[in-house]
Amino acid sequence: MIGRFFLAALAAGLFVGALMTPVHYARLVPLILHAETFESGGAAAHDHAAINDETMALRLVGSATAAQTATDGAGLLHLVHSPAASGEEGDGTGLFESRLLGTFFANIVAGAGFALVLAAISLLLGVPLTAANGALWGVVGFFVASLAPAIGLAPELPAMPAADLAARQTWWIATVALTGIGAYLLILRSEAWAKIGGLVLVALPQIYGAPQPDTLDSPVPATLAAEFASSSLATAAVFWLVLGLCLGLAMDRFGAREA
């Protein structure tokens, strides 16, 4: 019995994670690969990448920026990737030979992780998560864990300027935690203090502000970054909706039956 809800959540998460992999490959991975051609940090190690850098930069960025990129190597805040991440399949330090396989496993683990946390919240609060209300759980999950952190930290591409990693991770976790508690107070509590407190908690991390980079100079074209940001959020919305629904179905199926 103990393991029943646990396994139901796990199964739903693994399934949705697997489902998201082709979506990522259709909408997001091509943009990531494109952005990686602007990472001048890898130029010394990979000559073909350097050529790519220049031609791409000349074609897509203004000539002034392109000249700077070509002559000034790592002068701007170009973030350096490890070989595996810059598309050099096989010689990286990833757990899998193939980039696709790595993404697949990361996706199913992420799906399982988010599904377990969603199921845990349902169990701890005593609020049922069913097929009937699963989509609503998913919508709340999207607002809390995707939209709220994206307000301060727009989904980023490789080679884009960014502030200190640990500071951004801390802000991300704090924002999701505070927004989650805020959502609980706003949605499930009816007291006036809870409504006000919920609004304060949701607004607090945004007022405090996410860590921002010193410069906005980026070798990645703005149109590419914009396309990635909207695609990333749209994909996340699909993920959360499907996850909520599947989790609800799994909970109904495995939880509400005779043992």
Next chain:
Amino acid sequence: MSIRTGTVADLSASTRLAVGIAALFTGAFLIWGVGFAHSEALHDTAHDVRHSYGFPCH
């Protein structure tokens, strides 16, 4: 021992608490591994997923 299992709300409070906490920690651990761990192997494997979900990556 035939137990009639119902929806989440029908479970005893202590069962809900135990399963809930177990699921919460397991889920958080998995998300940490995919989205936050600084291990190079994990970063490289989950790289595209980190970017796609909007986790801070570099």
